[in-house]
Amino acid sequence: MTINATLINILHICHRELWLHAHAIRMEHTSDIVAEGKLLGETSYPQRADKNQELEISAEIFTDKGFVTCTAKIDFFDAIRGVVYETKKSAAKELAHVAQVQFYLYLLRKNNVTAHYGQIEYPKLRQTERVELNEEDEKKIESSILKVIEIISLETCPPTLPKSKCSKCSYFDFCWSGEE
Numbered sequence: 059m060t061i062n063a064t065l066i067n068i069l070h071i072c073h074r075e076l077w078l079h080a081h082a083i084r085m086e087h088t089s090d091i092v093a094e095g096k097l098l099g100e101t102s103y104p105q106r107a108d109k110n111q112e113l114e115i116s117a118e119i120f121t122d123k124g125f126v127t128c129t130a131k132i133d134f135f136d137a138i139r140g141v142v143y144e145t146k147k148s149a150a151k152e153l154a155h156v157a158q159v160q161f162y163l164y165l166l167r168k169n170n171v172t173a174h175y176g177q178i179e180y181p182k183l184r185q186t187e188r189v190e191l192n193e194e195d196e197k198k199i200e201s202s203i204l205k206v207i208e209i210i211s212l213e214t215c216p217p218t219l220p221k222s223k224c225s226k227c228s229y230f231d232f233c234w235s236g237e238e
């Protein structure tokens with residue numbers, strides 16, 4: 059089983075979405091919101107690719123359940139300054155964004171790559187958020203890895219969230235099409 063940054067992100071949004079995504083039931087391609095977010099990430103900082111590198115990393119993490127392979131693809135990493143950049147559309151899922159960037163920092167450090175901090179940028183809001191990773195955060199990441207394994211190993215899909223939390227989710231029709 060391989061755990062990636064997307065799974066860590068979704069863990070902090072909805073366990074049902076996590077299970078569906080991990081079981082290859084994908085709806086992102088049907089979502090205008092997802093497409094808009096992707097475009098924003100690709101076009102907001104046109105110079106960024108000149109100064110930063112795209113990086114694919116992985117590490118074998120020892121957990122209570124033995125070794126787990128963890129992987130991530132970082133779009134923009136400034137290897138000279140040791141900074142990870144991540145662009146997001148809205149701050150509504152801030153906890154998930156922070157967990158994703160901390161996972162990047164965690165894997166970089168596991169590979170003995172200098173990674174001082176991350177920076178989440180919300181160009182539409184003209185805001186940035188600095189993301190640190192301390193020892194306590196590392197333990198939380200290791201717990202999140204185990205939690206992801208626990209959820210995606212379930213035989214059946216977890217229940218829905220309250221509908222009020224689902225309006226912008228690409229799985230909305232999948233989860234709620236039978237409802238009035």
Ligand code: SF4
Binds near residue numbers: 071075217218231
């Ligand atoms: S629609 Fe709601 S319950 Fe279904 S996956 Fe999305 S957030 Fe989760």
